[in-house]
Amino acid sequence: MVDPHTxxxxxxxxxxxxxxxxxxxxxxxxxxxxxxxxxxxLNPFEVFEQARQHYPGLGLVTVYRTIEKLEEIGLLQRVxxxxxxxxxxxxxxxxxxxxICQDCGRVEMFGGDIEKMDGLVAEVEKDSGYHIQEHWLxxxxxxxxxxxxxxx
Amino acid sequence: MVDPHTxxxxxxxxxxxxxxxxxxxxxxxxxxxxxxxxxxxLNPFEVFEQARQHYPGLGLVTVYRTIEKLEEIGLLQRVxxxxxxxxxxxxxxxxxxxxICQDCGRVEMFGGDIEKMDGLVAEVEKDSGYHIQEHWLxxxxxxxxxxxxxxx
DNA sequence: TTTTATGCAAAGTATTTGCACGGGA
DNA sequence: TCCCGTGCAAATACTTTGCATAAAA
Numbered sequence: 001m002v003d004p005h006t007x008x009x010x011x012x013x014x015x016x017x018x019x020x021x022x023x024x025x026x027x028x029x030x031x032x033x034x035x036x037x038x039x040x041x042l043n044p045f046e047v048f049e050q051a052r053q054h055y056p057g058l059g060l061v062t063v064y065r066t067i068e069k070l071e072e073i074g075l076l077q078r079v080x081x082x083x084x085x086x087x088x089x090x091x092x093x094x095x096x097x098x099x100i101c102q103d104c105g106r107v108e109m110f111g112g113d114i115e116k117m118d119g120l121v122a123e124v125e126k127d128s129g130y131h132i133q134e135h136w137l138x139x140x141x142x143x144x145x146x147x148x149x150x151x152x
Numbered sequence: 153m154v155d156p157h158t159x160x161x162x163x164x165x166x167x168x169x170x171x172x173x174x175x176x177x178x179x180x181x182x183x184x185x186x187x188x189x190x191x192x193x194l195n196p197f198e199v200f201e202q203a204r205q206h207y208p209g210l211g212l213v214t215v216y217r218t219i220e221k222l223e224e225i226g227l228l229q230r231v232x233x234x235x236x237x238x239x240x241x242x243x244x245x246x247x248x249x250x251x252i253c254q255d256c257g258r259v260e261m262f263g264g265d266i267e268k269m270d271g272l273v274a275e276v277e278k279d280s281g282y283h284i285q286e287h288w289l290x291x292x293x294x295x296x297x298x299x300x301x302x303x304x
Numbered sequence: 305t306t307t308t309a310t311g312c313a314a315a316g317t318a319t320t321t322g323c324a325c326g327g328g329a
Numbered sequence: 330t331c332c333c334g335t336g337c338a339a340a341t342a343c344t345t346t347g348c349a350t351a352a353a354a
Contacts, residue, residue: 173333174333174334175332175333175334177333177334177335179334179335179336180334209335209336210335210336211335211336211337212336213335213336213337214334214335214336217334217335
């Protein structure tokens, strides 16, 4: 049901939680099982619904608390979209360079030459006098599956 | 108290509201006076507080309703930040290419060569198979005034 | 045994809606 | 006059907190 690769990821996340002073518990594991492997943006309630299938006694509050912790550790990141900002995805290495499907919520990190970005940031920093600490680059569109009408 | 240039902008916004089926009223004007000329991100309550100085009887609900209308028309845009997504600024022409001070909330549009962005978008579109409809690029930093400790 | 985690219920926040009155056109 | 706009109060949605119990280390 859960492939070995996914299971290793989940275990890694639980270990990271332990390293940060959290205990390994069934409710947390249920939440991690959902968010660590999903390639879609999920809001707390969606995580709750899915994780409850792994651990029926789960409370929504525990989902909120676990998400908070995972975000703090850097394993989850919040995704801001025109339609709202309650969603989360597994954090990608590096910055918020996200490609998001507005139909199904699938999220990908995009490649392409990102060096251009660094050049642009440096340029704006010089022109504006700002000291830039962070940047977000997000592309919104329709993934190929949704273009073909595959997803519901 | 209000310079002619600013006053013309406010009048333009009120006209745009009228073109969109809204009446010209004192409460709306008070809201527009605040948001049309501010270079800072303001949340609904901040707009309320400031606009109340122009029109003391103003209700918070009217602020929400006016902001909603202005966003719909495209005169205001919501600003998403690590610290929250309740803020608005006067909409800049074109896309969300924002340079935001994390200390004082000042927002600027940035120049620099944005063509790079268009190239990057086209590249990602080709590589990913997505049909990209929109993109957000936001830089977060500290403006020169805040670096010098000018703002409170 | 000691301390953290959990779920429930309650409390906060932020935003939206219902409604009777008042003011624009 | 007619109808939209307004403020108030209430309702709703989302998230956080307090607390007694349960479970991990």
